[in-house]
């Protein structure tokens with residue numbers, strides 16, 4: 001299973017800035033944390049405000065900056081308890097000697113020290129100070145207390161300091177700190193995924209195969225879809241811990257182990273069953289079916305007899321199943337497929353927007369090696385604009401392998417939604 005560090009769960013980070021010369025680096029740190037998709041709120045001590053202004057952090061984080069504890073206005077908005085609850089992680093960078101001492105002794109005389117006591121979130125401190133202050137017995141004693149209290153202490157870098165000294169005490173570069181935070185959430189996510197599966201507990205509905213649009217009791221209009229992709233995806237989703245329902249058009253494939261299957265024939269039936277699935281609860285809707293765009297306007301009650309040289313059959317448009325579901329108020333995460341024979345990527349990107357999908361996987365069915373009946377496939381996946389990633393190439397591989405990669409893509413996109 002591969003994990004891409006740019007894909008991390010949506011998390012709330014409190015960046016607490018204290019009164020140290022490294023406070024200027026925290027401005028860049030906000031940017032780097034936001035690059036990973038974190039929502040960042042900045043808390044500043046009074047000391048920090050002597051080095052850098054709240055306005056800078058407000059502009060960079062896109063959120064109000066929190067500075068006061070005993071402020072009725074602030075408490076009416078997001079006060080210290082709400083902030084403490086909001087945070088998935090509190091990162092104090094730079095952490096001054098003073099703040100470290102407060103934490104170690106349980107003082108609660110300003111917003112940050114009170115927040116520290118009030119939060120259940122992991123607290124990380126990045127001490128930054130003059131090398132002598134770092135080495136001071138009191139500082140080391142306080143840091144030891146913090147470690148014993150479960151705080152993660154990020155070791156400072158060694159090197160030349162603002163005061164001219166050389167030694168330990170420099171705040172690590174913002175890029176490194178942001179990466180460490182991202183890696184932490186990654187690891188936690190990975191542990192969950194490895195234990196329970198990438199789609200653990202998710203309810204997935206997959207449409208697959210062609211639809212059959214009756215002309216009369218013995219004839220129909222259909223297409224070459226075999227349903228292989230949808231069935232293979234159903235197996236992959238089930239293996240990833242999901243509860244899977246396959247809404248299958250007429251295909252001759254065995255139902256994958258553990259998957260519920262509802263057989264349908266026409267596009268209208270497929271829509272009905274899909275809407276019903278939505279009512280029963282669906283977190284992810286994957287539309288692989290090659291649904292007929294048109295159906296016969298009036299299906300003949302009896303077999304149409306051979307008569308003249310020409311026969312006109314009038315067609316009416318079928319509803320667009322995936323777009324109908326994507327436009328519901330309580331919509332699941334929507335995955336579409338685009339099988340095209342020309343300008344594949346352009347059409348797919350257009351469909352993504354027009355049908356309000358979260359993700360679309362497109363393939364070029366004109367290629368004989370990866371077409372409808374083939375056992376192999378290659379795809380490009382596009383994500384809606386609200387996601388942190390734009391597109392992902394899935395190299396030519398068996399449909400099973402492609403399905404696994406699609407499950408990973410869905411999982412990665414969902415992480416950013418929660």
Ligand SMILES: Cc1cc2nc3c(=O)[nH]c(=O)nc-3n(C[C@H](O)[C@H](O)[C@H](O)COP(=O)(O)O)c2cc1C
Nearest residue numbers: 018019020021045047048096097098099128129130
């Ligand atoms: C110019 C200057 C630079 C300072 N740099 C640091 C520093 O890098 N690290 C530190 O722990 N304290 C530093 N201090 C001392 C803190 O600002 C001081 O202890 C303050 O009370 C910290 O308050 P706070 O922890 O509430 O932000 C510095 C003070 C001055 C005047």
